[in-house]
Amino acid sequence: MTTIQEAAPREPAGVRREALYFAVRNGKLMAGFGIVLVLLLLGLFGPLLFAGVPNDYGTRPMSPPSGEHWFGTTTFGQDVFLQFVHGLRSTFVVGVIGGGIAAVIGMFVGFVAGYRGGIVDEVLNMLTNVILVIPTLAVLLIINAYLGIRSVAVQGLFIGLTQWPWAARAIRAQTFSLRTREFVDLARMSGSGTGKIIAKEIAPNMSSYLFMTFILLFGGSVLIASSLDFIGLGPTEGVSLGLMLQNANQWSALQLGMWWWFVPPGAAITAIVGALYVANVGLDEVFNPKLRET
Amino acid sequence: MRRYFGRKLLIYGLTFFVAVTVNWMIPRFMPGDPIASMVARANVTNAQAVEAMRAYYSNLFGLDQPLWQQYVNFWGALAHGDFGISIWLFPTPVTDVITQAVPYTLALIIPSVLLSWVVGNRFGAYAARRKLLDNTVLPVGYVLTAMPYMWLAVLLAWGFGVLLGWFPVAGGYSFSMRPNWSWTFVLDLLHHWALPFLSLFLVALGGWAIGMRNMIIYELESDYSSYLSALGAPSRLIRRYAFRNAVLPQITGLALQLGVLVAGALVTEIVFAYPGLGSLILKAIQNKDFFLLQGTFLFIVLGVLIANFIIDIVYVVVDPRTRAGMAGAQA
Amino acid sequence: MLRLDDVTKEFRIGAFGGKSVAAVRGVSFEVVPGEVVSLIGESGSGKSTIGRMILGLNPVTSGSITFDGLPVRAGKEYYRRVQGIFQDPFSSFNPVFKADRVFTMIKEAYYPSVPGPEWAAKVEESLRDVRLNPGQVLGKYPHQLSGGQLQRLLIARALLLDIKLLVADEITSMLDASTRIDVLNLLAELKVRGLSVLYITHDLSLGTYLAERTVVLRRGSVAEMGPTERVFGDPLHPYTRELLSAVPRLHETWDDAVPVETCLYHLKGGTGGLAEADPGHFVACAQLETC
Amino acid sequence: AGCTGGGSTPTPPASQPQSSQGAVTNPDQLPRNETLYTTGTQWGPPPNFNPIREWDSAVGTKGLVYETLFHYDTTAAKLSPWLAASGAWTDDTTYEVKLRPGIKWSDGQPFTAKDVAFSFELGKMETIPYHHLWNWLKSVEATDDQTVKFTFSTANYQQWDFMLYSRSIVPEHIWKGRSEKEVLDGTNENPVGTGSYKFLSKDQDRVVLQRRDDWWGKTTLGMEPKPRYIVDIATPSNEVAMGMLLQKGLDLSNNFLPGVANLVQGNFGLTTYYNEPPYMLSANTAWLVPNTTKKPMDDPAFRKALAASVDVKKIVEGVYGNLVKAASPTGLLPQWDKYVDQSVVSSSGFTFDAAKAKKLLAEAGYKDGDGDGYVENKDGSKISLSLIVPSGWTDWMESARSISASAKTVGIQITPDFPDFNALVERRAKGDFDLLINNERQLSNSPYTYYEYMFQLPIQKQQNTVNFARYENKKAWDLVEQLDQVKTDDTAGMQKIISELQQIHLDDMPIIPLWYNGLWAQSSTSVWKNWPSAEGGAPKTGAVMWRNWLELGGFETLTQLQPSGS
Amino acid sequence: MSLQVSELRVYYRTLKGDVRALDGMTFELRDGEILGLVGESGCGKSTLGKSLIRMDGRMRRVGGTVTLDGHELPIDDDRRMNDYRFREVSLIPQYAMSALNPTRKIRRMVTELLRSRGTALDTAELERRMDQVGLPREVLDRYPIELSGGMKQRMVMVISTLLDPSLLIADEVTSALDVSTQKAVARALLGFRDSGYVKSMIFVTHDLALTHHIADTIMVMYAGKLAEKAPADVIVKAPRHPYTRLLLESLPEVGVRYTERRLEGIAGSPPSLLDPPAGCRFRDRCPIAGEECAQEPPVAELAPDHHVACWKA
């Protein structure tokens, strides 16, 4: 996983037009978002375009990709492509929910700790450390095992609840350097309270940074979700790319030569997460002139 | 300095306390009764016998005591290094189960974490600002980091294990062997270790390489780099300096990523049927063996804490800024 | 109007607050209405810290700061009467928003009921006061404006409120020689209109240009203070002399400060705190070996 | 050599010639051609070697290291003497066992009748799994070194036979002083048994057993298990076992390997008992268990309609790829075919028939009043049942989905639900469920065990192992108890009672048989051949290392193996 | 004749077009001479400094030459320029505070830097120079973070001049310092020249008064062009260019009080260098501009060593 650099905050506004200019010319950004967009659209509209219930048994089990079944079928004759498009959807849902919740918590903790400093910072820091040190997957394993995960959304929720610490740290560091900026003092002298200052002065200055944090959290959530699905702690309802992987693995798809069952979901996860990471680096270059290739 | 470490220790202590408490709590407040399934497994038909066994085991595991008492006992036992008895692997003490498994997990995690970190950093530093490498080899890095651990692991197991037959797909050493200190055995160990290691290594490698690349670019654009080049210093020197500075955030990154890496190791172990904590945890969950679960979990927390502590020390040693007490935002 | 009584400020520093530095120690002085007081001292002597404490942005560690007899309480009411301008005009504006947002914020907080057009007129008037052409500066992003323009926007902003005291912290250090003088002239005009200014600087020439009284700070405490012409005309403290001699002057070459043989503080009978050399002219112990 | 079987292991060939002589072998490196690799029984580190802990002791503890008085021959359906030379009822309540002479414990001490009596008397301890034996056993007594006399207060012949081949005999001279805790919970390191193997080593993922060449059976029984070493591997999951099987690092997998049919058909050197569906022998019956204390499952008519609604064929084909066989309406395993009363089945049996199911529902008064496609209770309230199977049991999860789908076609609303195994156990015990799938009763010496499972009374607050349906039928239970007291060689007597029980079962349908789970056994012929098979002269025993199955033919299979190389 | 810059044009490539930061600069610098370079922010002072030692990626030489001690400097060839850097041309950057690698002790850094340039560190010489600027020797065994701003500034000075370069460019080395440190640093620079560590020096600042104290010659730049260049006293006492004059008039001096003498700034702001107006670039702000100012004024030598670019001068 890429770590976000704890670089000095940048001044995005003036550069906004320029940023757009570089954005459309940044190969990494465009390629990354392009791939994600294609998969997203497939996930969004695929289930509508291709009728059928993804888990329904078909008549031709274990058949390789063909005109009828684009990605072949599973041991049970389920259409892999149909599962794939539904799975994409859940993957995006997990990413958005997990990444979103983690981003919200991370932002809250990071902003408050960084802005208030002092004892508040210490306490929040401690909390962050605790969550950070406890192996996330282990906790998720336990939570999942005992509470059970029914839906993709609940899974996303739990992932979100455990994934925020590094984001909080990064945001805290950024806030730390922003809060000494004089416009923050000026806002205080204009009668703004803490919340307002964070929301109106500090956050907008980090918008690109926050967005990138979200991207990384999104990717992280997708990966964690796939791991959980894979070891059988995924949602019990619906389809997801991780569940497809798990099923393919459990029913020995590769050993039985059914690569078409195992490869697409993993490749799609890799593509989504990888493309996001690439886009993230692209974004970094767009917002930070120093990183641009000269 | 003393104060700094005192503070750190306090934080670690508290973290440990909270982690242990959470760890103790979770299983106890969850539905499902471990004794029930234990008795169920014993396949005893007779109602009386079942009751007798239940009572006996509840008493044995101390589950018939009030909660607070259980909690106190738990800490008391911990102090003696006693993690209780495994339910699933009854009557093996959890400590025994873990000590058997831990060498494997460590043998997997430590080299893959360290090597991927070292190699990834070197590699990323090397690729930074070198157009050709940057545009050809680094994308591979992105693909690697973005891979779900187990997907890569399964592909490796299938490709190199089943298809090509180069590597075994299960076990920590040949099932035909007994541990001994011969070269044959050591080679055999390595042979089994190779694929799980590789899958962990590759995924982590990509991440570090990318992180380092970005970091180095920042450093190459920094003032001290410009100064050096204005004085005509060769780019070798400049890169060396940049590397040293860029490595610092990567050290922090290591601390942040440790949890994820451990998780990756667990999944990989499961895929490769590699002995170690991974399969233990999975089975402990499946069998509701919460003493074992607590033990492994605690062990990981302890491991991560210690690793973090080491990283903290290393950080202070290599970054003079922390020593000068200026890096308030780090930590 | 503004009174500082034995104000001390300590900062905890180090990764975990292991050490503490006293940035300001036992500083007392007063600013009366319509007066410009300049606060002079080398870098790190605690000037900004005093300014920030007066503005309620940092709490004091001990001692008291009162404004019109009341202790400083950061809040809407206080800021209606006391405002500050900081050293760096570029970082005083949130780069994400247009520069005139500083006015909007004032309106939202203090004049929510004033109708739009009326407010716009008020802003324009205030801009003209600082000799800015409203058309030129409104609706622009900070980076599209020069440092001088930004600095004057900030002054205009402070003027929208009917303030009594302005804390101007090194407001000219970033500016060009020519812009700088414009800003100084503006402050001087405001003073004439009855505004008090605490003018913080390390450039003595700028300090003397405006101020009636000067406070020379050294390592957090007052070295010398008094009417400007006295402090510069007859510097009593060796530090003040050193500072004076270090200022590059156009038509003179550098000479070294005239060494002080005797500690004027003790000569003037100082026993504790500052000694009053002449009426209103105070000096601290020079800490010469003889003392 | 080596674990992979491929040519690329780093194992030097030096060890090979050494091993082929079979005399001295380096125990650090087992010769491939004398070692049997098995998996599918143990899923984690071997926890103990305690034969009293039949359910979780290391593989081979009972059967290879410790032995029982008898084995049970599933094909001939009779006990075969093992440690016992013979056993007979001397009167209605006295059973006398004659032991084989000359048997020694692995520590060299002679094996005597005292050891047998001691082993059974251990059951007097409350927490020992066979404690209830002492409810009807009055005393056990070693009358001389070779004779043991059992005196019963009630002679439960059926159960007694089960005891005879299930209880490990432990050496009195070692176990005598052990406390109850030690007997039940001791790990019993360094087990001393009479069996043909001893434990050589263990690790987190394996136990290694070494053959005892001085085993008594070699001469007395004329039997010898062929593998000099048995390595039982704890694989964490099925697909790993399949990978190892394909790599030829494994000889016998007792895992459920979905899709193995393809491999058997293809040229992978894998065999199963049958080379066509169902490929495996049957090991137990999977039942659909309705909670008969809840509405509408308390209505036999509803249960029968439900039974007719389940398309087991679809599960067998779709989920299992024909690796299992649909169960007969009685649910009795094929091995018990002779106890099935065909007349009862033909008159009262059921088959999958959606139309009939609908009809039954309609006749019993379950109608879809509100037009949502699902029938309601007679009082008009909605029927919405949940079917629980443990989360992670993928084949069952798929099956549950399938059941839900076919129930839907007849108008019964069933939602599959996958709680955690533990939670399921608890709900099952408390009766807090609508429907569940269960297969916990294995093949045994008598259908008695199945009927006990079906009808046992009284219903407790917690039903831990039997009668999860909480079905109360006094008459049925009386019949079961009667059956217990029929001598096991009285086939006709048994058939008569069983026929009545079958009638009750099919009329009332307390639990619904679904399919027969296989005696999963996939073997590789690369090193060992002559695996059990339906064909020709091949052995007909089961090729399993599962606990309690070595006595049911698993051990005999080992003696029939032949090295492929020779 | 140490440095000769003729008709130097250096542009920045930007999205919106070329920024003409240096637009035909011509001047000379003699051996032993200190040239003070003053001008408003953004007039191209740093650009000139950078052009002489290391152009960054966005800079482009459009025309002109730079000759140092008779050799033409390959200023736009980064590789060849390396031979001259440090040995012939050296730099004290504007960012001296952050110019030292934070994770190396200073001694080590200096050693490594010198070794990389093929020279061994002469510790005695280094310490002598440190003494000269008043740096204690233990500074060498500290990390940069442990030094104050002024110390860092002086350390960089010592390092930059270790190889006795012919030309030293000191870019705003004192602007971030307070007056007393500023004085010490400025004096140290003078000392370096006098000790012969550097032959000549370009001292970039926007503080006219400070320049006056150390420079022999002062060059005033306006919007990428030379406005006036003359010996320091001449500039201060008898400036000819209207811009210079206005600049001088806006300088407050110690003792000058608002109430006594009101100073005035220069109205208006410098033109954008993206698309600079034709003719005299100061025309818009110039109180005495006339018709002829629509033409670009040539640089004329009005008196010996007194160059002015103004029609009215």
Ligand SMILES: Nc1ncnc2c1ncn2[C@@H]1O[C@H](COP(=O)(O)OP(=O)(O)OP(=O)(O)O)[C@@H](O)[C@H]1O
């Ligand atoms: N937030 C803070 N935390 C710790 N130390 C601080 C903080 N702010 C200021 N200081 C310390 O307090 C002292 C005085 O700082 P202050 O900013 O008031 O000086 P100054 O006179 O304004 O200097 P300058 O002329 O450089 O602005 C310095 O030593 C500084 O390091």
Ligand SMILES: Nc1ncnc2c1ncn2[C@@H]1O[C@H](COP(=O)(O)OP(=O)(O)OP(=O)(O)O)[C@@H](O)[C@H]1O
């Ligand atoms: N990297 C760059 N890209 C584009 N334009 C630049 C760049 N650097 C400087 N400029 C422009 O070139 C002109 C000259 O800049 P330069 O830095 O030389 O000014 P300066 O005289 O040193 O100013 P200061 O006193 O603020 O340091 C300015 O108009 C500036 O905007």
Ligand SMILES: [Mg+2]
């Ligand atoms: Mg300050």
Ligand SMILES: [Mg+2]
């Ligand atoms: Mg500059």
Ligand code: NI
């Ligand atoms: Ni004194």
